[in-house]
Amino acid sequence: MQAAMSTMDGIINTVSANIPMAPLFGLLKPNGKMIMVGLPEKPIEVPPFALVARNKTLAGSCIGGMRDTQEMLDLAAKHGVTADIEVIGAEYVNTAMERLAKADVRYRFVIDIANTLDKAAAAPATTE
Structure with missing residues (x-):
C-alpha cells in the first residue's frame, strides 16, 4: 500500500467489515473521495485529520432496494447485457x-x- 499512497482520486469502499480507515484515506490524492457502499455492523472510526488535512471527502451511497435491483435487471435483460x-x-x-x-x-x-x-x-x- 505504501507505493500507492496519495495516488487515487477515489475509492469505492465495498467492505462490510470493520477495518482501519486511516490507511485507505492515505491512498487518496488531495481532494480525493471515498464512497462507502459496504455496511459494517459496528460504527466506523474516522480520524478527522485524515479527512481535513488534504481536503478529502467521505460519502455514502445506498446500493438500492428490491425495486431498484429489479429495474436494473430488467434494463440489462432488455439490452442483452449479461x-x-x-x-x-x-x-x-x-x-x-x-x-x-x-x-x-x-x-x-x-x-x-x-x-x-x-x-x-x-x-x-x-x-x-
Whole structure:
C-alpha cells in the first residue's frame, strides 16, 4: 500500500467489515473521495485529520432496494447485457480458491448449490 499512497482520486469502499480507515484515506490524492457502499455492523472510526488535512471527502451511497435491483435487471435483460460466469459445483470450491490465488480466473465463479445438493441426495449412503 505504501507505493500507492496519495495516488487515487477515489475509492469505492465495498467492505462490510470493520477495518482501519486511516490507511485507505492515505491512498487518496488531495481532494480525493471515498464512497462507502459496504455496511459494517459496528460504527466506523474516522480520524478527522485524515479527512481535513488534504481536503478529502467521505460519502455514502445506498446500493438500492428490491425495486431498484429489479429495474436494473430488467434494463440489462432488455439490452442483452449479461455476465460471463463459470458455474462450479461445491466440490470444486477448494480448486476455485487455488485458481483465484494464482489469478487463473477469467470469469466470476458461481457455485451451483442446487445441483450439488441434488447429487449428494441421490448418492447412495455409505457406512464404515
